[in-house]
Structures are given as C-alpha cells and as structure tokens.
Amino acid sequence: MIDEEPVTAADLVGTRLTRVTAAPHDRRSATAPQLSHLWLHLEDLGPVLVRSPGSGLSFRATDTTAAGDADAAGAPDGVATDAADLPLTRFLGQPIRSVSAIEYREGGTAFTTGLALGFEGGRVRLLGLDGLLSVVGPEEHLGAVEARLHEDTALARVVWTCTSNPSQWNAWTTGGRYLYFRYRHGEGSVEHFPGGPGLDAWDEEGSGLLAQWHDGSRGGAIDLADFLVPAGLRLAPNCEVLDGR
Structure with a gap:
C-alpha cells in the first residue's frame, strides 16, 4: 500500500x-x-x-x-x-x-x-x-x-433466512446495528450495513466487513452458536432467535 x-x-x-x-x-x-x-x-x-x-x-x-x-x-x-x-x-x-x-x-x-x-x-x-x-x-x-x-457485540434479534446452504442470518445488536451473517464453503463472515437488510442499502457509507474466517472445511451449514464464537459476538440474555426461512 x-x-x-x-x-x-x-x-x-x-x-x-x-x-x-x-x-x-x-x-x-x-x-x-x-x-x-x-x-x-x-x-x-x-x-x-x-x-x-x-x-x-x-x-x-x-x-x-x-x-x-x-x-x-x-x-x-x-x-x-x-x-x-x-x-x-x-x-x-x-x-x-x-x-x-x-x-x-x-x-x-x-x-x-x-x-x-x-x-x-x-x-x-x-x-x-x-x-x-x-x-x-x-x-x-x-x-x-x-x-x-x-x-456493541450482544445480539437482540437473529433471524435465520436461508432454507439451505449457505447458512445465513439477519441480526440486530442491542445497540441497533444490523449485521448480515453468512457461512459458505467453510468461510464465515459478518458485515454491517447501516441501511438494514435491503439490497439497495449494501453500498451505503459505513458498510463494512467486521469478521471473516475459514475453518478448514468445505461446509455450508453451521449452528448459530458455533458461528458466533469466531465472529466475536454473543446472544443477549433475552435475544429473540427466529426461523424466517
């Protein structure tokens, strides 16, 4: 650089x-x-x-x-x-x-x-x-x-959105931030989009990658609990976890 x-x-x-x-x-x-x-x-x-x-x-x-x-x-x-x-x-x-x-x-x-x-x-x-x-x-x-x-790493609401591989969720922190979770081919990522889950908001200023890792597998499915550990996130005590598939 x-x-x-x-x-x-x-x-x-x-x-x-x-x-x-x-x-x-x-x-x-x-x-x-x-x-x-x-x-x-x-x-x-x-x-x-x-x-x-x-x-x-x-x-x-x-x-x-x-x-x-x-x-x-x-x-x-x-x-x-x-x-x-x-x-x-x-x-x-x-x-x-x-x-x-x-x-x-x-x-x-x-x-x-x-x-x-x-x-x-x-x-x-x-x-x-x-x-x-x-x-x-x-x-x-x-x-x-x-x-x-x-x-702002505690989650207030998480919605599972994908019916098959890859694993995907929409999530909101207790501070009101929207996060997009994705896991595919063994790679997990967390992105922040200030405008929310709509595709037209993905290029808005302030959007960015917050976490990314590879677990060495080629998997496309992962439990939410296993996803959150490497992402550096956690569920708040009263977090609402929903199946929105």
Whole structure:
C-alpha cells in the first residue's frame, strides 16, 4: 500500500499478523503497556501505524523504513523495538478474524476509544485515551476504567433466512446495528450495513466487513452458536432467535 494511505478497521479483517513493532512511551501504567506508536505488520497490507491522536485511534499504511525507525515516523522516544512483551505477539502468524469498536461512556459523554482485534484463541484490545496507546491482552482488566468501556457485540434479534446452504442470518445488536451473517464453503463472515437488510442499502457509507474466517472445511451449514464464537459476538440474555426461512 502507498505510504500515508488511511486504513479502516474493515481493511484489517482477514489479514495475517506477521510482526509487531512498537515505540514505548515514557509514561508507564501498572495495568497495560503504554505506547506512543505501534506498527502492525500485516500480510498484503504491509506495516500499519496505529497511534492515539488524543482520544481514539488512527490507522494508516506506512513504509518499511518508518516501521523500523521510530524517528522516521516522528516517535518522541526515538526508538522502535520488536514488542516481544506485548499481548499481540502470541497471535503472530494468525489472521485477524474480527474487529469491534470500543466505546468509552461516562455520564453524558460517549466516544469511540479503541478497537478489539479477534484471533483464534483470544483477542487484544487497542485503546487510545489522553494521547496514549494501550495494548490490553485477553486476560487483562483495566480496573475502574472497564466499567466505562462498551462494545456493541450482544445480539437482540437473529433471524435465520436461508432454507439451505449457505447458512445465513439477519441480526440486530442491542445497540441497533444490523449485521448480515453468512457461512459458505467453510468461510464465515459478518458485515454491517447501516441501511438494514435491503439490497439497495449494501453500498451505503459505513458498510463494512467486521469478521471473516475459514475453518478448514468445505461446509455450508453451521449452528448459530458455533458461528458466533469466531465472529466475536454473543446472544443477549433475552435475544429473540427466529426461523424466517
């Protein structure tokens, strides 16, 4: 990809993580590593620079030189190192199966503060708060901050729509997002369409891929419960599951 090219969360889905490079920040945290810069080296995309410009994250494609030299990307610490101690490294060689926006809520304030990356066997959260980038592993808890972090991954309604292979569902999250599930030839995918299930809404701005994986089979049928695990989604306690075939 071209240097400085913006990267969206949907671009990350399905790409294989081959290396992680980081520039640590001089501010430390007892709960999660604090970084000024993070490079995700992704197959097909190349190095993707992740930063926190204030609250939230920015993603852009960069070149190999910048990913290996923190000064080239303007990192204040002046050093970039292979991040062997970051939770991301346990998933090296694996594709990113899902992405999920993380929202920070406090009182009447709400904004997107990070992204959860799903891999086989776990997930990692990338959070941007107060200009600092934190990488939070599968078992890590951020104390009081956890209560303010929210992901729209619980399903309020799911409708099974296909009478045969492939397996397909329409779904709505508790936050009101419409999602389209599909499983065919062993590949599962989740897409978001802001305009709803109508075909004329599929090209609307904001549409995008949220999850994609292959289970190594050629199957076309899958149980909903087995589909949701790699998709990084779950049924809400009072979720309505309907057969609309």
